[in-house]
Amino acid sequence: MTTAVGRVGADGMAATPARRVGRLHREGLAAYLFLSPALLFFCVFLILPFIFAIVLAFSDWGGFDLSTLKWAGFSNFGDVLSFDGTFVKPILVNTLLFAFGSVFLATFGSVLVAYCIDRLSFQGFWRVLYFLPVVATVVAIGNVWKMMYQPAGLINAVLNKLGVNSVGFLSDSSYALPSVTVVHAWASIGGAVLILTAGLKAIPEMYYEAAEVDGANSWHMFWSITLPLLRPALLFVLITQFIGGLQSFALIIVMTGDGGPVNATNVAAFEMYQRAFKFGAWGTASAMAMVLFVIILAITLLQLWIARRRGEETS
Known part of the structure; x- marks a missing residue:
């Protein structure tokens, strides 16, 4: 048993x-x-x-019949990366300037706005207010700012009242790219503000209370407590903003039409669109996409590496 x-x-x-x-x-x-x-x-x-x-x-294709697809090897990449062409300069230079400029403005502005909202009443109202540009379409945002940038628009009217001559924001090659960059940064602040305000809410108040007892002022608390503890959310905002800046081209089409004046606002994504859908050079456009992908991947990995190194140094 x-x-x-x-x-x-x-x-x-x-x-x-x-x-x-x-x-x-x-x-x-x-x-x-x-x-x-x-x-x-x-x-x-x-x-x-x-x-x-x-x-x-790696192919030569006109975009209609797959039977016409021909192997081209690295010739498309040679045409794209040739310094005699227009992709490396000014298109790739414009793309990097546009991306870095929009990232700097959007990140700095979102940190400032999120820090202020975190110390205001009716925080939900302010978050919704700053998030509205994200909900609006690119066509609407571009057309509104395009009217404001006109010689008889609101911005030039204010400048004339201040005794400054009218500026050709979209017609002058020196001002066109910075003008569009400002609009892109303004339109992307709302999403970053939501992420950063959530990161600010996750910081325990006891750190600020201890710093206040030790006699730290607002600037010291922001630099020594807020920014270090906000690093994960800030890293996410930096990466997403930079990727969005490198891939943006709809705003360029709405505000300048053809990347003008004189290719001053022509960026890589817009050039890819033109090469593929306007000229039928799908191989060249795809090679540009691969080059842009490698650049985005390299910069993203560099940002992650820098953030990890800083985290190890401060830990």
Whole structure:
């Protein structure tokens, strides 16, 4: 009797891991089943187009019949990276200036706005107010600012009242790119403000109370407490803002039409759009996309590396 009971207990203990593995297997299948719509969408609209773009970057194709697809090797990359062409200078230079300028303005402005909102009453109202440009369409934002930038627009009217001559914000090649950069930064502040205000709310108040007891002023608390503890949210904002700046071209189309004057506002994404859909040079456009992808990846990895190094130094 005792031997039979011991055998049943041993069999039950031996069967338990097998049942556990079977249950985990069924749970895994159920998880993949629920994820299958998202995975299918990801493969159809992201993975397959990315692979096709890589193929096109090494091919010569007019964009209509796949039977005309011809292998071109690295010739597209040679044309794109040639210093005699227009992609490296001024298009790539304009892209980097536009991205870095918008990132600096948007990040600085969002930190300032989020810090002020965190110390105001009716914080929900102010967050919604600053988030409204994110909800608005690029066409609406571009057209409103385009009217404000006109020689008879609001901004020049204010400058004339102050005794300053009218400025050709969108017609002068010296002012066109900075003018569009300011608009892009203004339109992207709202999303960054929401992220940074959430990061500010996560900072414990006891740090500020201890610093106040030690006699620290507002600037010392901001520089020594707020910014270090806000680093994860700030890093996310920097990366997303920079990627958005490098990929932006809709605002360029709305405000300048053709990247003018004299290619002053022509950026990489807009040039890719023109090469593919206007001139039918899909191979060259895909090569530009690959070059831009490598630049975005390199800068993102550099930002992550710098943030990790600073985190190790301060820890």
